[in-house]
Amino acid sequence: MNNKQDELISALLDDELDYDASQRAISGLLDSGQDGMERFARYRLIGDVMRGESAVLAGSVATKVSQALHDEPSVLEPRAHRQPRRWARPAAGLAIAASVAAAAIMVAPQLMTRPGEQGQPMQLAADTQHRDATPATLVAAGGSQGDARPVEVAEAQLRWPARNQEASERFDRLMMEHREFGGRTGVNGPVQHIGFVSYDAR
Amino acid sequence: MTRASRLIWLSCGLLLAANARSGESSPHQLLDRMNEAVRQLDYEGRFVVQVGDRMDAIYIVHRVDGGAEKERVVSLTGKPREVIRSDEAVACLTSGRARTLNVGRGANGRSFSPLSGVTGEQLDRYYRMQLLPPGRVAGRDAYQLLIEPRDDLRFGYRLFLDQASYLPLRSVMFDEAQKTASQMMFVELRVDQQITPIERDISAMQVARATPSDDIPEERLKPPAWEFADLPPGFQLNVHRRRMLGENAGELEHFIFSDGLATVSVYVQPTGDDGVGLPPSSRLGAAGAVSRVLADHEVIVVGEVPARTLNWFAQQIRAASN
Numbered sequence: 001m002n003n004k005q006d007e008l009i010s011a012l013l014d015d016e017l018d019y020d021a022s023q024r025a026i027s028g029l030l031d032s033g034q035d036g037m038e039r040f041a042r043y044r045l046i047g048d049v050m051r052g053e054s055a056v057l058a059g060s061v062a063t064k065v066s067q068a069l070h071d072e073p074s075v076l077e078p079r080a081h082r083q084p085r086r087w088a089r090p091a092a093g094l095a096i097a098a099s100v101a102a103a104a105i106m107v108a109p110q111l112m113t114r115p116g117e118q119g120q121p122m123q124l125a126a127d128t129q130h131r132d133a134t135p136a137t138l139v140a141a142g143g144s145q146g147d148a149r150p151v152e153v154a155e156a157q158l159r160w161p162a163r164n165q166e167a168s169e170r171f172d173r174l175m176m177e178h179r180e181f182g183g184r185t186g187v188n189g190p191v192q193h194i195g196f197v198s199y200d201a202r
Numbered sequence: 203m204t205r206a207s208r209l210i211w212l213s214c215g216l217l218l219a220a221n222a223r224s225g226e227s228s229p230h231q232l233l234d235r236m237n238e239a240v241r242q243l244d245y246e247g248r249f250v251v252q253v254g255d256r257m258d259a260i261y262i263v264h265r266v267d268g269g270a271e272k273e274r275v276v277s278l279t280g281k282p283r284e285v286i287r288s289d290e291a292v293a294c295l296t297s298g299r300a301r302t303l304n305v306g307r308g309a310n311g312r313s314f315s316p317l318s319g320v321t322g323e324q325l326d327r328y329y330r331m332q333l334l335p336p337g338r339v340a341g342r343d344a345y346q347l348l349i350e351p352r353d354d355l356r357f358g359y360r361l362f363l364d365q366a367s368y369l370p371l372r373s374v375m376f377d378e379a380q381k382t383a384s385q386m387m388f389v390e391l392r393v394d395q396q397i398t399p400i401e402r403d404i405s406a407m408q409v410a411r412a413t414p415s416d417d418i419p420e421e422r423l424k425p426p427a428w429e430f431a432d433l434p435p436g437f438q439l440n441v442h443r444r445r446m447l448g449e450n451a452g453e454l455e456h457f458i459f460s461d462g463l464a465t466v467s468v469y470v471q472p473t474g475d476d477g478v479g480l481p482p483s484s485r486l487g488a489a490g491a492v493s494r495v496l497a498d499h500e501v502i503v504v505g506e507v508p509a510r511t512l513n514w515f516a517q518q519i520r521a522a523s524n
Contacts, residue, residue: 160491161484171478171502172294174469175489178504180292181441182458182465183314185233186240186370187349187359188488188506189249189386191262191275191285 229331229347230322235368236361237317242266243367246398247340247391248278253384253487260386263398316440320462328352328436328461337362339371340388349463354378355434355511356464357488367393375488378508383488428455428470429522434514436461447471459515466505468515473500483509492516 008025011017017025160171184191246263259278264271270289277283283296325331334346344362351358358380362372372387426442433439441458454471471477477500480493492503492512501519503512 160486161481164479167478171480171491174467174478174502175504176292176294177445177456178458178465178467181314181443181456182460182467183316183440184240185315185317185463186236187233187361187373187463188375188384189251189370189373190240190245190264191273 227333227345229333229349230325232333232345232347232361232363232368233317233325233331236363236370237315239364239368240264240370241271241315243369243393244397245367245369245391245393247388249386249388249391251384251386252382265397265399314440316460316465317462319438319440319460324436325462328356329358329463334360336365337372339364340391342366342371342391344371353435354508355436355514356461356507357383359463362387364391364393369393375506377488383506425522426455426457427522428457428519430457430515431518431520432514433459433518434511437464437466437511440465451475464505464507464511466503466507466511466515468519469502469504470496470499470519471502473498478502483512485509497521 008017011021011025160168160175244265248259248261251258251260258280261276261278262273264273266272267289271287272289273285273287275285281296283294286293286295328351330350330352332348332350334348337344337346339362343365345365347359347361347363349359349361357378358376360372360374360376361370363369364371369388369391370386371391372385374385375383377383437459438461439457440460441456443456445454445456447454451474452472454469457468457470459466459468473495478493480491480502482493484491488506489504490507490509490512492509492515494501494516496519501516503515505512
């Protein structure tokens with residue numbers, strides 16, 4: 001990772017690149033491996049924190065990453081063999097998103113926790129101070145080129161339409177029982193309760 | 203040996219080798235190994251989850267202690283949320299909520315697997331499985347497995363399984379239109395080494411306590427008050443349970459059906475102030491919910507299946523004839 005690439009990252013984050021240049025920059029980031037990804041995420045996260053912004057951003061980079069996720073077909077076979085280049089770029093987008101997430105996750109605890117607790121996962125039950133902290137979120141947004149619709153992320157409404165708070169809590173419990181007693185196979189991921197953690201529970 | 207016969211022998215050899223290779227890691231074997239791995243291994247990692255337009259990062263640590271699973275799942279993005287699984291209960295915590303959601307566990311802290319209740323032939327009847335070229339996720343080599351439904355009553359899956367541990371490194375669930383309904387992907391994973399002790403967070407484990415008042419003693423268990431005139435092909439009843447609702451609010455009946463991979467819950471409870479009041483149909487990512495009122499009871503069907511399947515259950519339920 002040299003100075004030129006650092007400048008590219010900076011320009012990418014500042015939305016100063018046109019479409020082709022941003023694609024080249026993303027390719028460069030992918031080629032630079034984990035180090036480049038972590039640097040990209042760190043730049044972005046530090047910039048967000050210094051500006052005092054929440055991590056809900058509608059930047060063009062986020063838009064592109066999200067668009068890449070949307071564009072990637074769910075079933076790559078047999079199309080994957082016939083049109084390998086068609087999904088190469090979306091897959092790269094997902095790789096960037098994942099790598100950014102990984103790097104953000106690695107950086108976030110150091111910014112959120114107290115001295116002596118660095119690198120530890122959030123202790124929601126044990127440490128109420130963390131409840132008020134604005135957690136750093138990873139970057140994703142939706143929409144096409146030029147569409148600045150901020151879709152990710154942390155504050156997006158993603159909850160079941162129960163009639164009120166109490167009913168919502170009752171339904172959360174039903175979903176929890178569904179996942180707990182329904183068992184686990186791994187096809188939905190390693191744990192049943194991902195839904196509770198990723199959905200908005202009121 | 204003529205050239206032609208050498209070619210024939212070579213072809214036969216290659217075919218046998220290919221068969222032997224596919225036999226070593228057939229889709230069914232991979233599914234079985236994944237099914238064991240998610241419940242029996244110690245692992246810790248971070249993964250991203252995409253539901254619709256939203257993406258979240260999540261931390262997980264899973265340990266098996268004396269056969270019982272313990273687990274913490276923590277959201278690293280958005281509103282702080284956490285799921286803690288001890289050997290006796292599961293607790294869901296979220297900021298801003300006064301109470302924790304707490305559900306007791308059975309089976310000595312072990313997870314139930316609906317996959318173990320079906321045969322390979324049953325799975326093949328409803329899913330088409332195929333090994334795709336290997337992939338790489340979270341820096342680990344992965345088998346890639348495509349599971350496509352043979353009808354429109356269930357979703358499909360694309361799985362990347364760790365070649366070393368068989369844990370799912372990436373899971374994509376896709377709907378009838380082959381669009382992604384939800385997906386998760388590890389970005390960092392450690393298996394069976396230097397796993398963070400869950401017990402370190404004593405207060406977290408203390409909230410995951412069973413609440414015996416919810417459980418109905420076995421002697422009070424009685425046959426289901428509801429039955430299903432017809433079930434979607436491939437689905438079978440795995441669990442029937444009852445739970446007390448609030449004071450004088452009656453009981454909730456819970457049926458869990460599965461085809462081995464997809465799971466559907468049907469809840470029946472008296473209508474009233476303790477109801478949920480969902481709209482007739484709603485969906486969040488892969489999970490859908492259908493609701494209806496039947497004989498002064500609220501019927502709620504939830505599951506990671508198409509709406510048609512949820513509606514099937516909702517329409518086929520009726521008061522038991524016994």
